[in-house]
Amino acid sequence: MRYVACLLGIGWVCATSTAHAWGDRTHPAIVRLAISTLPEEVEREFRRQTRKLERFSNEPDSVLREREGRVEAIRHFIDLDGYMSPPFEGFPRTYDKAVERIGKRKVEKYGVLPWVILRFERQLRKALAAGDEDWVRQAGYLAHYVGDAYQPLHLTIDYDGQLSGSKGIHRRFENDVVDARMMFNERRIGFDIPEALLVEDLREKLFTALFATYPGSTAILAADKTARGAGKPGSTAYNDKLEAETDELIRRQIRDASVMLGSIWLTSWRGAGK
Numbered sequence: 001m002r003y004v005a006c007l008l009g010i011g012w013v014c015a016t017s018t019a020h021a022w023g024d025r026t027h028p029a030i031v032r033l034a035i036s037t038l039p040e041e042v043e044r045e046f047r048r049q050t051r052k053l054e055r056f057s058n059e060p061d062s063v064l065r066e067r068e069g070r071v072e073a074i075r076h077f078i079d080l081d082g083y084m085s086p087p088f089e090g091f092p093r094t095y096d097k098a099v100e101r102i103g104k105r106k107v108e109k110y111g112v113l114p115w116v117i118l119r120f121e122r123q124l125r126k127a128l129a130a131g132d133e134d135w136v137r138q139a140g141y142l143a144h145y146v147g148d149a150y151q152p153l154h155l156t157i158d159y160d161g162q163l164s165g166s167k168g169i170h171r172r173f174e175n176d177v178v179d180a181r182m183m184f185n186e187r188r189i190g191f192d193i194p195e196a197l198l199v200e201d202l203r204e205k206l207f208t209a210l211f212a213t214y215p216g217s218t219a220i221l222a223a224d225k226t227a228r229g230a231g232k233p234g235s236t237a238y239n240d241k242l243e244a245e246t247d248e249l250i251r252r253q254i255r256d257a258s259v260m261l262g263s264i265w266l267t268s269w270r271g272a273g274k
C-alpha cells in the first residue's frame, strides 16, 4: 500500500515510511563510527574514502530510489511481524525459503532487507578481491542497508504507528529526534565503541540482530504515547520527551549498527585476501 500511495503522490506516506531510513545525517555518522572500529591498517584504507563512503551511504534513499522505484523501496525494510509474531522461531533465513513460506507477493510487501545486505557483502568482497575501485560504492551502500536494519520501525508492519494511534512517528523519531541530535550522539557513542570482529556466519548474525532490534519498535511507539502527554507531536516539548524516552535505545542501535558494519567490512576485506 505504501508504494501505491507514493505513486499517487500521497506525500506523508512516502515521507514517513520507507523514503528515509534514519536521516541524512545518521547514515554518514554510522559510516564514520564504523571506520573507527576497524584495525589500524584497514581503518587507514577506509578513512581515505570517508567522503565517498558518506555520500554512498545516503544514495540508496535518493539516487537508487529515484532510479529503481519500488524495486529499491522494498530493500530498506523487513516487516518481521508480517511473517509471524515474536520471538520469530523458525523464521525463514533465505529469500527462497521466505517465498516458499508466504509467496513472492507477500515477501515483496514485507521487504527483503537482510538478503540485500548479504548480497552487498558478496559484491563488496568480490570488488575488493578484483582490486575494483567500485568497492567503495559497495561498502557505502552496504552501510545504508546495515543502518536500516537497526532502525526498529523498519522491522514492523506498524512502521509509522498507523495501526496503533501513533501516525507520523517514523519521521518524528528519525528526523526530529535521531537526526537532529546525531552530532552529539556520535561523539558519545564514539567515546567507547567496541572493535569490529570477523563474522563467521553473517546470515545468522544478521537475523539475531534483527530479532534483537525488533522490540525497539514497541518501545518507540510507547515513547510516542508518553511524549504526547508532554506536548503536541512536533512541538519542542514533545520532541524533548520523545528524545529522553528513546535516548538509550538510539545510542545502542547506532552503536550496534556501526560495529556490525565495521565487522562486515572487515570480514569482506580479509575474505578478499587483503
Ligand SMILES: [Zn+2]
Pocket: 018, 019, 020, 021, 060, 061, 076, 144, 148
Ligand atoms: Zn533506507
